[in-house]
Amino acid sequence: MLIATTSMSFTSQKHNTRVTMSVSLVIQILILSANYVEPAYGLGMFSAITSIFNGGYDSIRCKFATCCDDWGIIKNYTGLEHDLASKLHGQHLVQKTVVGHIRGHLQSHDPPKALVLSFHGPTGVGKNFVSKIIADNVYKDGLNSPFVHMISATREFPHEGMIPFYKDQLKSWIEGNMTKCEQSMFIFDEVDKLPARLLDVIKPYMDYYQHLNGINYRKAIFVFLSNTGGTDIAKVLLDQWKTGRSREALKLSEVEDTVMRAAVNTENKNGLWHSQLISSHLITAYVPFLPLEKEHVRKCIMDCLLSRYSLQINNIHDKIIDDIVKELTFFPPAEQIFSSTGCKRVSEKVDYVMMDNDEYSNSKYNTKRHSEF
Missing domain, CATH: 1.10.287 (Helix Hairpins)
Incomplete structure (x- = not known):
């Protein structure tokens, strides 16, 4: 770091x-x-x-230059709601929770504390993607804004024996950036891989203090991304599927407690394990990202084909999508309901199928290749 x-x-x-x-x-x-x-x-x-x-x-x-004012911080609530509804697939709990909390926090002239959202779920279900959507609609330059800061646990904090040093660095980093803009956004990726108790050092910045050393931290946004709880979330959803209850009928209150317990009792004793952020109730919301089903993966494939290849929607045949879906894995083994990697591997599998030269050149899919390929 x-x-x-x-x-x-x-x-x-x-x-x-x-x-x-x-x-x-x-x-x-x-x-x-x-x-x-x-x-x-x-x-x-x-x-x-x-x-x-x-x-x-x-x-x-x-x-x-981009300034910490209405020019640099655009607060596009309509765009946020639209992007989550149209670009994010299979995450009805995320859409409602994120829009509500972001809008409520930013519209308040004097929020009681910093907004702290903890995203939980298996790989490839949209945690990083939603962070990008938030940044794009709150800050003029999105993830490139000088007021949006992303930190990777495995890259920045690789050594367990350097926790005291990491705490000092993390504290200085947050304070330095908040001095430049009190409406900064901090994204912590792979929180489940952070050394235990490291996050406790940033507890004061998320608490209900009016000011700390002359800085108001209550306008800041903190987003934690973690795979912790992914298995537990999948179990809740699978049990619901077995009863015949629809996915969309699942409510946040039915999953949030499961996610919180999984985070605090994580087996690897990293990340939010026994964290003061949890015991002090400083996390605003635990946001569960559900495993994606085949219908959601198919939508991801469609998005990828439209963005990477010069295809019109009416020219994308089911055969193309079926062939790409066959390259992905699903669980449980018998039912084959949920994607093992969400939409994470969709892009590479799309390229793999579409770059099958013999079949592609013979117009198997009756499509045209994009000029960049």
């Missing part, structure tokens, strides 16, 4: 240098202009320059 922080600081320094040079150029033009006017007007010009430099620097800077 030290390397990542240094890189981030270096990028920020270059960006700030460009902004400063642009502002300096404007001021120099104004100064040169003042040399060609009468003295009385020249003094007025210099007063204007002083006013711009002292009071209008931020306004000028925000013309060249």
Whole structure:
């Protein structure tokens, strides 16, 4: 993380240098202009320059850089709701929960605490994808916004014996970024692989404090992504399927407690295991991501074909999708209901089937290849 922080600081320094040079150029033009006017007007010009430099620097800077204001933080609730409804498949619990909490938090001028969402579910069901959708609709530059920060557990915290060092680094990283923008978003990927109790160091930033060292942390958003609870969620859904109850009838209250217990009692004793974030009830919502069924995987395949190949919807034959589905694995072994990897491997399987040269060149699917291939 030290390397990542240094890189981030270096990028920020270059960006700030460009902004400063642009502002300096404007001021120099104004100064040169003042040399060609009468003295009385020249003094007025210099007063204007002083006013711009002292009071209008931020306004000028925000013309060249993303600022922590309504320009940099767009809060597009309609777009958020639309993207989750149209791009995310098979996750009715996620759509309602995420939209409700994000909208409620951002519309509050004085939220009681930071928003903390903990995403749980098996691989390939959309946890990272939803994080991206949130960033795209809350921040102007999405995941590239200077106020959106993603951290990977396995990359940044690989050594169990360095927890004290990691705690200091994590604390400094959050405080430094919050100093720049109190509406920052922090995404922690692979939380289930974090060293035990590491997250306890950020507990104060998620608590109900008015300020900490002059910074208001209550406007921040924290998102945890974890595979913990995936097996338990699948069991709940499978039991429901066996009773003949529809997937969409499942309510958040029926799964959230299962997810919380799985997180706090995880067998590997990492991530949120016995975390103060749980015991202090600082996690706003445990958001369960359900295993995907074949109908949802087929929609992922359709999305991939439309985005990667020059296919029209009416030209995508069931035969194409069927062949791609056959390349994926499903469980339980007898029923074959849920995808073992969600939609994670869809893209590579689409390419594998579509790049079968003999069958493809013989127009087996009656489609055209995209120019990029």
